[in-house]
Amino acid sequence: MVTAMKSMAIQPAVPSAHAGRLQARGVTIGYEERVVAADLDLTVPDGSFTVVIGPNACGKSTLLKALARLIRPRTGSVWLDGQAISAYSTKHVARELGLLPQSSLVPGGITVGDLVARGRYPHQSMLRQWSPHDQQVVAAAMARTGVSELAHRVVDELSGGQRQRVWLAMVLAQETSILLLDEPTTFLDIAHQVEVLNLCADLHEQGSTLAVVLHDINQACRYATNLVVMRDGRIVAHGDPSDIVTEALIAEVFGLDCRIIPDPEVGTPIVVPVARPGDPRRRTAGN
Amino acid sequence: MSTHTGPRPISGVVLRPFSLSVRLRPRALLVGLALLAVLTIVGVVTLTTGDYEATVPEVIDALFGGGPPGLDVVVRRFRLPRLLVAIGVGAALGTAGAVFQSITRNPLGSPDVIGFTNGSATGAVLAILLLRATTVEVAAAAVIGGVLSAAAVYLLSYRRGVAGFRLILVGIGVSAMLTSVNTYLLSRASLREAQIAQLWLLGSVNGRSWEHVVPLWASLVVLLPAVLAMSRSLAMLELGADTASALGLWSGKVTLGLLLGGVALTAVATAAAGPIAFVALAAPQIAARLVRSGTPPLLPAALTGAVLLAGADLAGQQLFGSLRLPAGVTTAAVGGIYLIWLLGREWRKGW
Numbered sequence: 001m002v003t004a005m006k007s008m009a010i011q012p013a014v015p016s017a018h019a020g021r022l023q024a025r026g027v028t029i030g031y032e033e034r035v036v037a038a039d040l041d042l043t044v045p046d047g048s049f050t051v052v053i054g055p056n057a058c059g060k061s062t063l064l065k066a067l068a069r070l071i072r073p074r075t076g077s078v079w080l081d082g083q084a085i086s087a088y089s090t091k092h093v094a095r096e097l098g099l100l101p102q103s104s105l106v107p108g109g110i111t112v113g114d115l116v117a118r119g120r121y122p123h124q125s126m127l128r129q130w131s132p133h134d135q136q137v138v139a140a141a142m143a144r145t146g147v148s149e150l151a152h153r154v155v156d157e158l159s160g161g162q163r164q165r166v167w168l169a170m171v172l173a174q175e176t177s178i179l180l181l182d183e184p185t186t187f188l189d190i191a192h193q194v195e196v197l198n199l200c201a202d203l204h205e206q207g208s209t210l211a212v213v214l215h216d217i218n219q220a221c222r223y224a225t226n227l228v229v230m231r232d233g234r235i236v237a238h239g240d241p242s243d244i245v246t247e248a249l250i251a252e253v254f255g256l257d258c259r260i261i262p263d264p265e266v267g268t269p270i271v272v273p274v275a276r277p278g279d280p281r282r283r284t285a286g287n
Numbered sequence: 288m289s290t291h292t293g294p295r296p297i298s299g300v301v302l303r304p305f306s307l308s309v310r311l312r313p314r315a316l317l318v319g320l321a322l323l324a325v326l327t328i329v330g331v332v333t334l335t336t337g338d339y340e341a342t343v344p345e346v347i348d349a350l351f352g353g354g355p356p357g358l359d360v361v362v363r364r365f366r367l368p369r370l371l372v373a374i375g376v377g378a379a380l381g382t383a384g385a386v387f388q389s390i391t392r393n394p395l396g397s398p399d400v401i402g403f404t405n406g407s408a409t410g411a412v413l414a415i416l417l418l419r420a421t422t423v424e425v426a427a428a429a430v431i432g433g434v435l436s437a438a439a440v441y442l443l444s445y446r447r448g449v450a451g452f453r454l455i456l457v458g459i460g461v462s463a464m465l466t467s468v469n470t471y472l473l474s475r476a477s478l479r480e481a482q483i484a485q486l487w488l489l490g491s492v493n494g495r496s497w498e499h500v501v502p503l504w505a506s507l508v509v510l511l512p513a514v515l516a517m518s519r520s521l522a523m524l525e526l527g528a529d530t531a532s533a534l535g536l537w538s539g540k541v542t543l544g545l546l547l548g549g550v551a552l553t554a555v556a557t558a559a560a561g562p563i564a565f566v567a568l569a570a571p572q573i574a575a576r577l578v579r580s581g582t583p584p585l586l587p588a589a590l591t592g593a594v595l596l597a598g599a600d601l602a603g604q605q606l607f608g609s610l611r612l613p614a615g616v617t618t619a620a621v622g623g624i625y626l627i628w629l630l631g632r633e634w635r636k637g638w
Contacts, residue, residue, distance in 0.1 A: 065529070068532075068533055069532075070529055070532050070533065089535075090532065090535045090536065090537050091535035092535075093535065094533065094534050094535030095535070098533065099529075099530075099533035100533075101527070101529040101530050101533060103527065103529075104526055104527050104529070104530040105392070105525065105526055105527040105530070107522070107525035107526065107581055107582055108581025108582055109579070109580060109581025109582075110581060111297075111298055112296075113295075113296030113297045113298065114297050114298055116296065117296065117297045118522075118523065118526065118534065119534065121523055121534045121535055121536070122534055122535035126516075126519065127307045127308075127309065128307060128308055129301070129308050129309050129310045130297065130301045130308045130309075130310050131308055135295060135296075138296055138297070139296055142296060148296075151294075151296040152296075152298070174534065
């Protein structure tokens with residue numbers, strides 16, 4: 001899992017022109033009077049599995065939306081392939097980067113196949129609504145996410161896990177090399193969470209660039225090649241999880257006393273909260 | 288890739304003339320053809336029956352100035368404009384209703400519920416009472432009133448985009464206020480003027496002439512294709528604004544475009560026939576059930592609206608003898624039953 005991204009870890013938090021196709025430079029984002037993220041610099045390194053993590057309301061989803069150009073920053077801008085992202089047409093952007101928002105609405109009565117096929121929208125036009133290539137890509141996306149058998153089922157009737165895989169299939173059908181996923185594991189039980197994250201790791205291995213907002217720090221550490229830790233609209237640390245995740249960082253960002261132990265499976269950091277002071281089962285003496 | 292020959296994952300059929308490809312839903316096509324057939328029958332009956340009964344060939348002759356004496360006047364001056372207004376108004380209201388119901392994701396989000404029709408009525412009543420306006424001026428005032436009230440509802444409910452529920456609640460409030468304004472205006476008017484205004488407020492295609500047909504259809508020729516061309520975008524909007532934008536749709540712009548189109552359609556329809564109740568509410572829902580689609584399809588909704596209003600007008604003329612119910616009253620009566628049924632169903636679903 002942990003690949004040759006070590007060099008990224010020691011670089012300062014300033015984007016260089018070559019490190020990544022997708023960058024935020026001096027981005028300030030806010031809703032009405034409230035500033036959610038101020039003066040952010042972030043590079044999504046090409047070919048990385050970048051995971052953004054932080055406490056609730058730290059601005060991580062907002063940052064992802066800005067990267068996908070769903071929100072226009074107040075100052076600064078997001079850059080894609082060396083140009084401000086706002087300079088491209090929306091369809092062009094949608095062919096380069098796919099986004100799975102935190103919540104999408106299911107049109108009533110739509111079938112799985114029809115929903116996944118919506119992912120082809122940026123490649124289609126009024127007179128080119130379903131090419132053989134569309135068919136190949138949609139079939140392949142459904143096969144990868146294991147929803148091929150569900151093609152003619154109605155989405156409303158699916159379980160949460162199945163539904164999430166259908167949404168992922170739709171984003172894959174978009175055929176983009178950069179994928180932005182906003183908490184793709186929410187509402188899933190742990191087996192489905194791992195399933196979705198393994199799928200993300202496969203995609204990463206096959207060359208996709210991923211930027212994923214996650215809630216679970218341990219999952220983030222296990223899967224990320226580049227971890228971005230946010231708090232109060234700022235990026236506190238970024239780099240290889242093994243290099244940056246320390247007890248001090250977790251205390252600073254989440255306000256949590258913890259111990260860090262290596263993941264017995266892959267050696268990445270695992271955050272273990274310290275026991276309640278009076279817990280008689282506690283194995284270590286104080287702190 | 289071996290998937291090329293696999294079963295098609297999407298519904299419907301794909302036509303591939305030349306290097307193009309178009310997706311079709313056979314059921315929507317069939318429903319469309321069936322609605323056209325019904326509309327033709329309603330049209331033929333409307334043109335041939337009434338005080339002056341005539342056969343189909345006679346009416347066709349009369350359309351071109353021939354036929355039995357007097358029939359050409361009846362058909363060309365009275366029946367045909369009336370039919371064309373009913374069809375045009377029904378199609379406009381059906382389409383507008385489908386647009387608003389899709390955007391608000393709620394069957395109650397139709398223009399007659401959220402105040403646009405009442406806004407048109409206020410404009411028209413003001414013109415009748417204060418300006419003693421001509422037919423064309425009343426129509427223009429209705430358009431202005433409708434557009435202004437739509438703008439008010441839009442601005443009052445706008446907060447980082449248009450959310451369905453807010454639009455409906457604000458709309459119902461604005462609608463109620465406008466109703467009381469209309470009532471107040473009527474109470475201050477002289478009896479004769481109040482009568483004229485009240486007649487307009489009933490909503491009717493009775494006595495409509497080419498003066499109504501021409502501006503209505505001239506607007507529809509522009510508006511209907513423009514709105515129908517956005518139906519693929521409307522389908523994308525159903526995924527939510529964020530997802531639609533991520534897939535390359537300019538959500539804000541498209542939403543605004545669709546709203547403008549819907550407001551314009553409602554306004555020209557109301558200008559031509561007065562406030563016709565429930566066609567915009569019911570036609571999209573009926574069309575969605577006929578096509579078996581979860582969301583109101585635009586073109587079938589337009590056809591359903593045309594059938595509903597032309598049918599309601601015909602029924603109002605034929606079924607009640609000398610009573611001659613205005614189409615607006617017929618649609619309101621039928622629509623009221625439908626609305627109660629719809630609400631009951633939604634509530635049972637836990638809406």
